[in-house]
Amino acid sequence: MGSGGKKRFCLVLVKPSHYDDDGYVIQWFRSPIPSTSLAALYGLAQDCADRRVLGPDVEIEVHAFDETNTRIRCDRLAAMIDAADAGMVMLVGVQSNQFPRALDLATTLRTRDIPVAIGGFHVSGTLSMLDDAGPDLKRATAMGVSLFAGEAEGRLERVLQDADAGVLAPLYNFMDDLPAIEGTPIPLLAAETVRRTAGGVTSFDAGRGCPFQCSFCTIINVQGRKSRRRSPADVEKIVRLNYAEGMRSFFITDDNFARNKDWEPILDRLIDLREVEKLNIGFIIQVDTLCHRLPNFIEKCARAGVRRVFIGLENINPDNLLGAKKRQNKITEYREMLLAWKAARVVTYAGYILGFPNDTPASIAHDIDVIKRELPVDLLEFFYLTPLPGCEDHRKLVKAGTPLDSDLNRYDLNHVTTAHPRMSREEWEHTYQSAWRRYYTIDHIKTVLRRLASVGANAGNALFLLTWFKGSIDFENMHPLECGFLRRKFRRDRRPGFLIEPAWRFYPKYLTETAVNQARWIWLYLRLRRLYLRIKNDPERSRYTDFAMAAVADDEEETRALFRTAAAQAYLTQEHRLAKIRQGQAL
Numbered sequence: 001m002g003s004g005g006k007k008r009f010c011l012v013l014v015k016p017s018h019y020d021d022d023g024y025v026i027q028w029f030r031s032p033i034p035s036t037s038l039a040a041l042y043g044l045a046q047d048c049a050d051r052r053v054l055g056p057d058v059e060i061e062v063h064a065f066d067e068t069n070t071r072i073r074c075d076r077l078a079a080m081i082d083a084a085d086a087g088m089v090m091l092v093g094v095q096s097n098q099f100p101r102a103l104d105l106a107t108t109l110r111t112r113d114i115p116v117a118i119g120g121f122h123v124s125g126t127l128s129m130l131d132d133a134g135p136d137l138k139r140a141t142a143m144g145v146s147l148f149a150g151e152a153e154g155r156l157e158r159v160l161q162d163a164d165a166g167v168l169a170p171l172y173n174f175m176d177d178l179p180a181i182e183g184t185p186i187p188l189l190a191a192e193t194v195r196r197t198a199g200g201v202t203s204f205d206a207g208r209g210c211p212f213q214c215s216f217c218t219i220i221n222v223q224g225r226k227s228r229r230r231s232p233a234d235v236e237k238i239v240r241l242n243y244a245e246g247m248r249s250f251f252i253t254d255d256n257f258a259r260n261k262d263w264e265p266i267l268d269r270l271i272d273l274r275e276v277e278k279l280n281i282g283f284i285i286q287v288d289t290l291c292h293r294l295p296n297f298i299e300k301c302a303r304a305g306v307r308r309v310f311i312g313l314e315n316i317n318p319d320n321l322l323g324a325k326k327r328q329n330k331i332t333e334y335r336e337m338l339l340a341w342k343a344a345r346v347v348t349y350a351g352y353i354l355g356f357p358n359d360t361p362a363s364i365a366h367d368i369d370v371i372k373r374e375l376p377v378d379l380l381e382f383f384y385l386t387p388l389p390g391c392e393d394h395r396k397l398v399k400a401g402t403p404l405d406s407d408l409n410r411y412d413l414n415h416v417t418t419a420h421p422r423m424s425r426e427e428w429e430h431t432y433q434s435a436w437r438r439y440y441t442i443d444h445i446k447t448v449l450r451r452l453a454s455v456g457a458n459a460g461n462a463l464f465l466l467t468w469f470k471g472s473i474d475f476e477n478m479h480p481l482e483c484g485f486l487r488r489k490f491r492r493d494r495r496p497g498f499l500i501e502p503a504w505r506f507y508p509k510y511l512t513e514t515a516v517n518q519a520r521w522i523w524l525y526l527r528l529r530r531l532y533l534r535i536k537n538d539p540e541r542s543r544y545t546d547f548a549m550a551a552v553a554d555d556e557e558e559t560r561a562l563f564r565t566a567a568a569q570a571y572l573t574q575e576h577r578l579a580k581i582r583q584g585q586a587l
Contacts, residue, residue, distance in 0.1 A: 007058045009164055010087030012077050013041050016094055016102045017067040019409050020478075023498035025101065028484025030196060031068035034203045036253045037093025037120060038064055039187035044156045047185035053157040054164050058085075064189060067101075069196040071490060074108040081114055088163040090148075094120035096389050097412035099136055104496060106145045115163050117172075119148035122408070124222045125390015128175045130398060134389070136408060141170050150174030151208075151223075153184045178224050181208065182231045186238045191245045198485055201284070203251040204238050206230050207260040212288070213325045216353070218390035219255045232265040239270065243279055251284045256312075258291035270304035286310040289329045292337040302344035307458065308465075309341060313350035313377070316367050316562060318571035320356035325392075331562060332575065336552050338376045345457035347465065350377045354432055355385035358567070360422050361431045368438050370561045376548040378448050378462055379469055381480065382435045383413040384428070409495075414479045433473075440470040446531050447546065453535050454544040463532045467525045475520045487514065 015035040017026045042064045049060035063080065065072060081087035089109055091102045099122045106116045118140060126134055127149045133141075140147060146168045148159065155174055162168045187204040194202045207229030210219050230238075239250065254260055273279045282305045289311060291297055301309070314329060315321055321329045341348050352371075354364055371377065387394035387404065388411055397404060397418065405417040420428050445466050452459040472483035491506045501509075535541055557563045557572055 007054075007086070008084040009054055009058055009060045009160070010081045010084035011045055011060060011062050011160065012080060012087070012089045013038060013045065013062065013064045014072060014077075014089060014091050014105065015064075015066045015068070016072075016091055016098045016105060018095075018098045018101050018412065019495045023495035024489045025067065025493045026478070026482055027067065027071065027488045027490075027493075028069055029486035029488060030198045031066065031484040032198055032481060034189065034194060034197045034201055034251065035066050035068075035093055036187060036203045036205055036251075038066055038193075039189045039203060040205070041090065041092045041152060041156070042190075043185045043188040044152055045160075046188065048157050048160055051157075053160060058164065060160070064193060066193065066196065068484065071488070071493065072105060074105060074112070078109060078112040078114050082112075086164050086166075088115035088117065088160075088168070090159075091116065091118045092120060094118055094122055095411075096122040096125070096408050097410065098122070100407070100409045100495070103136065103140060103145075106140065107143060110143050110145065115146075115166075115168055116144075117146040117148050117159060117163075117168065119152070121218055121222055122389055123147050124149045124175060125218045125388065127173060128221050129390055129392075129395045146170060146172065148172045150177070151179055151181075153179040153181055155179075175222075178208075178226075178228065181205075181228050182234060184230075184234075186230075186234060186241065188238075188241065191247065194247055199249055200247065201249040201251050202242050202247045203253050204235075205253045206235050206257065206266060207254045207262070210255050211259060212256075212328055213392075215323075215325045215392040215396075216385060216388070217255075218388050221390050221392070223255075227259065227261055229260050229262055232262055232269045235266050236269045236273070239273065239279075239281060243281065248280055249282050249284075253286070255286060256288050257285045258287040258294060258297060263294075263297065264300065267300040267304045271300065274305050275303065281305050282307045284308045284310070286312070288312055289333055289337055292333070292340040298340045298344050298346075302346055306346055307461065308347045308349065310349040310351065310381075311337075311341075311377075314353050315356060316371065316375075317356065317358060317363070317565065317567050319358050319567040320353075323357060324353075330575075331568060331571065334375055334562075335548075335556070339549070339552065342376050342451065342455055342457070342549070345455055347378050347452070347457065347462050348376075349379045349381060351383060352380050352435075353383050353385050354435060355416075355420055355423075355428060357421050359420075359431075361427055361434075364431050364435060365438060366565075368435055372439065372444050372447075374548050374560055374562050376451055378452065379465055380439050381469075382432060382439075383479075384416060384432060386411055386413050386415075386417055388413075412479070412482070414482070436470075436473040440466070440473070442527075442531070445470070445528060446535070449532055449535050450541070450544045451546070451549055453538075453541045454549065456542070459532060459536065463528055467521075467528055471521050471524050474524075475517045487517070 015038040020026050045062040049062060077089055094102045102118050109116050126137060189202060194200055207227055208223040209225055209227050211225050257263060285306055287309055314326055316331055318331060387397050410417055416425050416428050449459050452462050469480045472478050472480040476483050489510050492500060494500055
């Protein structure tokens with residue numbers, strides 16, 4: 001019993017990681033990206049506790065753990081719940097690649113009769129797009145795990161009440177009733193949890209949903225195509241409360257912040273916090289390639305403290321973009337958009353997908369060289385085209401009976417999961433690895449730093465990011481978005497089916513691997529830092545320019561290799577035809 005004779009309900013929230021190719025849980029001393037799902041559920045759970053949703057005599061205590069930076073011991077979680085009068089474990093924000101690990105945690109907990117629920121993109125995406133739940137969801141249900149599809153605002157208390165009464169339902173499906181999020185409890189994580197991430201970044205969503213129809217995207221089928229958003233006052237409250245706890249950096253995780261209908265009043269509030277109240281805050285956001293068309297958008301982002309922006313570039317082949325229904329990406333806009341961010345001194349990331357049906361090793365190599373020479377983007381993040389459960393591509397392949405990799409652990413955008421029409425698996429894998437090496441050469445890193453220094457951007461921050469991206473692939477064999485600081489491995493935390501290595505073999509190997517990788521990281525950083533310091537101390541650095549940094553000209557269709565491919569020429573012909581039609585209609 002709790003204090004004063006009250007009952008205690010122990011709620012444990014866990015964001016699972018997933019396994020590497022050797023079967024070990026991917027975990028770091030400092031992990032790269034905070035979990036927005038964990039923050040959202042923690043905020044909702046604390047609100048349930050404050051409102052005493054289980055009754056005035058029941059205290060709800062909430063614990064949140066992110067497995068990417070914290071070892072999860074199921075025996076200890078079970079002991080926490082056993083010590084209370086009731087409780088449960090919720091595995092939150094579970095993506096497809098994390099579902100096998102979630103099931104393994106759930107299996108151990110269920111042997112202790114601990115109530116378990118699993119929610120997140122895999123459950124929601126599968127149930128929203130497929131007629132059959134699939135073997136993994138069925139296995140979870142068979143072991144007595146409750147599945148949660150949809151979003152928890154306004155629904156979490158029902159799950160807690162059922163758990164307290166011992167009557168958890170097998171499925172809570174709210175996919176047909178996505179909630180409004182304005183005025184709902186804000187995402188929040190304890191400061192000590194946030195400090196386990198690199199840079200101490202915390203995250204929240206200002207809105208959900210995306211109006212576009214990209215066939216490889218799960219967002220539109222899980223969060224919907226209608227914009228649902230927090231109010232500008234909600235966003236200000238989130239920033240203020242986190243700032244009071246010592247958090248200064250925020251990742252706004254909207255899939256496309258530029259399509260949030262309240263982007264301007266939100267930015268105005270953040271500008272006021274920075275320029276009037278002098279709060280030292282910074283942001284990372286995600287946008288589309290047409291964001292520069294919004295009057296004042298990029299300018300206000302910079303004033304609000306946006307220091308990095310992730311852009312869904314995806315590809316420079318118009319046929320690939322059209323085939324993926326990414327019609328909003330227009331290669332004729334890429335340079336203007338990237339130069340606008342460059343002028344605002346904001347570091348740019350761009351996602352780039354490898355493995356569209358038209359891709360070949362030669363075409364990918366050509367396109368990367370064009371990007372390096374002609375587009376002033378700072379960092380490229382390469383991904384395999386992956387049919388994630390919950391996207392249109394996956395549904396089509398399943399209905400067609402196309403063979404797909406049965407191991408969900410590989411659906412992390414960093415592994416081949418299906419066949420390609422023009423490349424063998426080996427060619428595709430080699431091309432993917434070569435893409436990273438082709439872009440992140442020392443010479444091109446020098447070019448990126450010189451471009452940033454020429455406009456007065458924070459090249460020192462870019463130095464850290466470039467080191468991180470290059471070293472993640474070269475040393476850790478890990479995608480940068482999964483790579484953190486100082487890899488942690490625990491001998492017994494290995495995927496079922498893999499042998500538990502004896503201590504005499506595991507520890508020397510792990511310690512040697514750690515020492516060698518740290519030496520490599522230090523060597524790379526020092527090498528790149530020497531480049532950076534030479535650029536920083538160059539009195540002529542502001543005079544630097546190159547083909548990518550040149551202002552957009554009228555003759556680019558004739559002078560740029562970006563437009564010389566057959567696909568680009570066909571695209572330009574179509575665009576010119578449509579422009580003439582629109583011009584005629586205007587007259």
